[in-house]
Amino acid sequence: MVGLRINGRIWLEAQDRFFGIGRMELLEGIQRTGSINQAAKAMKMSYKRAWELVHSMNTQADAPLVSTQTGGEKGGGAVVTEEGLKYLTYYRGLQERFQQFLAEENKKVPA
Amino acid sequence: MVGLRINGRIWLEAQDRFFGIGRMELLEGIQRTGSINQAAKAMKMSYKRAWELVHSMNTQADAPLVSTQTGGEKGGGAVVTEEGLKYLTYYRGLQERFQQFLAEENKKVPA
DNA sequence: GGTCGTTATATTTGGTCGGAAATAACGATA
DNA sequence: TATCGTTATTTCCGACCAAATATAACGACC
Numbered sequence: 001m002v003g004l005r006i007n008g009r010i011w012l013e014a015q016d017r018f019f020g021i022g023r024m025e026l027l028e029g030i031q032r033t034g035s036i037n038q039a040a041k042a043m044k045m046s047y048k049r050a051w052e053l054v055h056s057m058n059t060q061a062d063a064p065l066v067s068t069q070t071g072g073e074k075g076g077g078a079v080v081t082e083e084g085l086k087y088l089t090y091y092r093g094l095q096e097r098f099q100q101f102l103a104e105e106n107k108k109v110p111a
Numbered sequence: 112m113v114g115l116r117i118n119g120r121i122w123l124e125a126q127d128r129f130f131g132i133g134r135m136e137l138l139e140g141i142q143r144t145g146s147i148n149q150a151a152k153a154m155k156m157s158y159k160r161a162w163e164l165v166h167s168m169n170t171q172a173d174a175p176l177v178s179t180q181t182g183g184e185k186g187g188g189a190v191v192t193e194e195g196l197k198y199l200t201y202y203r204g205l206q207e208r209f210q211q212f213l214a215e216e217n218k219k220v221p222a
Numbered sequence: 223g224g225t226c227g228t229t230a231t232a233t234t235t236g237g238t239c240g241g242a243a244a245t246a247a248c249g250a251t252a
Numbered sequence: 253t254a255t256c257g258t259t260a261t262t263t264c265c266g267a268c269c270a271a272a273t274a275t276a277a278c279g280a281c282c
Contacts, residue, residue: 008121071278075227182248186257
């Protein structure tokens with residue numbers, strides 16, 4: 001079994017999974033660019049998919065994680081809400097502890 | 112964020128080789144029933160899919176995890192090899208520690 | 223009013239995945 | 253030799269998913 005790595009994924013869920021590393025990275029992209037469109041391009045994700053992710057985040061969480069605006073200066077845009085920031089910061093910590101766990105486990109892989 | 116659960120998946124990998132909870136449960140089924148066919152039925156999985164999983168496990172690991180026999184008493188069967196047992200026992204421990212991690216994290220979910 | 227870039231949404235298209243079914247091979251056993 | 257239940261493998265088909273495409277709405281700004 002030597003040479004094997006341990007890997008995994010971790011997410012937050014209510015009834016079905018709805019916030020994992022993918023959504024978090026999308027949120028980070030929106031925070032950085034101020035636009036769903038640009039965040040999607042940066043992740044090489046289709047706008048449609050990105051929008052669907054944002055939509056599901058907004059409808060499934062207690063409060064929207066992303067606030068959007070159509071039209072206006074620069075055609076519109078999107079910003080991460082306070083609630084979104086809460087998720088971002090919490091998930092970052094969780095992810096870090098998980099990576100720590102994975103690193104520990106990787107030391108224990110038997111020969 | 113109250114009411115959210117933390118969940119995840121964890122697996123072993125080496126470039127393309129991988130071994131996760133699904134394969135482990137299939138292995139357990141084979142160990143219990145002595146047959147790919149019956150293990151698949153118990154998991155409500157098609158024989159084809161189960162066979163493909165077994166095949167990939169056998170070809171991707173250093174040594175086969177499942178030994179199969181066609182024909183003979185009861186038409187044939189399958190048994191988990193020593194190597195398979197090694198994976199089973201190791202993954203069980205890993206999975207248990209991961210569940211422990213998840214349980215700990217679930218206590219820390221902020222309001 | 224026209225342009226711009228974005229959000230918002232429906233429709234179509236294409237590729238992949240898995241299930242179903244069919245078939246063969248196998249070896250014990252009667 | 254015929255039967256049996258399993259492994260082994262191929263072919264076909266439908267379902268699902270995601271990408272691509274198309275279109276509309278919006279509001280600032282010129």
